Amino acid sequence: MTPDEVLVESFESPNETVVNAPPQVEKTNAKKKRKKNKKKTALTGTKLPPFRGVGGFTDSYIKYGQTEPPTIPVSKLFAVGSFPKGEEHPHPGDFNTYRTTSEEKRALERANEALYDRIRYAAETHRQVRKFAQSIIKPGIRLIDMCEAIENKNRELVEEAGFARGIGFPTGCSLNHIAAHYTPNTGDDTVLKYGDVMKVDFGTQVDGRIIDSAFTVAFDPQFDNLLAAAKAATEEGVKVSGIDARLGEIGGAIQEVMESYEVTIEGKTYPVKCIRNLNGHSIDPYLIHAGKSVPIVKSDDNTKMEEGEIFAIETFASTGRGYVVNDMECSxxxxxxxxxxxxxxxxxxxxxxxxxxxxxxxxxxxxxxxxxxxxxxxxxxxxxxxxxxxxxxxxxxxxxxxxxxYPPLLDVRGSYTAQYEHTIILRPTCKEIVSRGDDY
Missing domain, CATH: 1.10.10.10 (Winged helix-like DNA-binding domain superfamily/Winged helix DNA-binding domain)
Structure with missing residues (x-):
C-alpha cells in the first residue's frame, strides 16, 4: 500500500460519497468532506514513518494536544489518574475466567490504581518519545546524535526529576548482527545506512516503574519477513503470558511462531531462528532485569507468572546461528x-x-x-x-x-537480527499491555 493509499484509507469513508448528485450539491458535499477530513487529520496525525517496521503516524500524539514535534511534558496533557490505559486482555486459561467478574479482584485492582497510573504515565511518555524517534530516523543520521536526541526528548517529556522520573536505561541502537546492548560511546561516528537493520530499545521510568519497549528499523523491503517474524513472535508471547502461565511453555509458543518464518536476502533464503540465549524478563522498581526470565525457546522451566508482576516480553529473530556472545567495547x-x-x-x-x-x-x-x-x-x-x-x-x-x-551481544558477522518488545502488567482482573501503541 502506498503512503497516499494509507492516507485515503485512514481519512476517507466510501459511505461519504454522493451518487448522482446535482453539480452544486456535489460541490457542497466535496467541500464538507474536505473539512471533515481536515478535522480527522488534525486529530490523528498525518506523518508516516520514513522506514519499515512500525505503523501509525509519527505525529499521532497531536490528538492529545501535543505539539509537533513534541515539547509539552506528558503530565501537562493528562490529569493524575487519567493517563491512557494500555490494551487489556483476559488472562489465558479456563482457571482464570473468574477474574473478570470477581469483586475481590476488582477491589484489589482499585487499591492499586495509583500504581497503574504511574506506569501508564511512563508508558505514554515512552509512546510519544518513540514517535518522535520514528520521525527522525533516516539513512545518514549519526547514531550518537539519534540516541542523544531520543534521550533528551525522554528527559523533556517525562520532566526528569532524579529518581522520581527519568530515563529507564540508555538508548540501544544495535545494528545488523548486533542484537542488543549497543549504544555509541563518545567518538563513535557510526552512521545509519539504507541496508541496515537497527533495533531501537529505550526505557522511561516514573517512581522507578520502568517501561521497556523496543522496535526494529529497516528501509530495504527484503528484510520485511525478518521483522514480521520478531513482531509476530512477540505478539504470541504477549498472548500466552498471564497469571499462572509457565515460562517454558511461553518460550515454546514464541519459538513455534518465530521459526515458521523464512526470509530471502540477496537471493538467498534463510530460516528465521530465535536467539536462544536472549530472554524477556520481569521488572521490579528501579531494577530492569528482576528475578524471572521469559525464554524465547521451549524449555522445562515450570516457573509460573504471578499476579501483580510486570514483565518485558521481548523476542529476537536471527538469520545467523541464533546464539549471541559478548563482543566490542562496552558502553x-x-x-x-x-x-x-x-x-x-x-x-x-x-x-x-x-x-x-x-x-x-x-x-x-x-x-x-x-x-x-x-x-x-x-x-x-x-x-x-x-x-x-x-x-x-x-x-x-x-x-x-x-x-x-552489559557489552554488546553479537550473532555471527553477516547475519541480521530483529527485536520487538512490550511491557505488560499482570493485573488481578486482566493483562494490560501498557506499552502498546498504534505503531506496534
Missing amino acids: IYAKAHDAPHVPLRLPRAKKLLSHVSRTFGTLPFCCRWLEREDGGSATNNPKGAKQEKYKIALKNLVDNGLLID
Missing part, C-alpha cells in the same frame, strides 16, 4: 542491586561508585552520560559532576562485582 553498566561489601583501595573507584549511587542508583547508565556536564542527571548532581579519567575505576568496580557490565 552500558549498572550498579549491582545485591552488590557485596568490598573495601575499595582505588580512590577513583570510590569516587565513581559514590557518583553512580547518587546519580543512577541501580538503573543502567552509559559512558556518554558520565561525560555530560551534569554527570548524567541535572537533578541528582551538583554542577561540575562530569566524570573524567574514569575508565580504570569503571573496570575496578566491575571486577569487584559492584557494577555489572
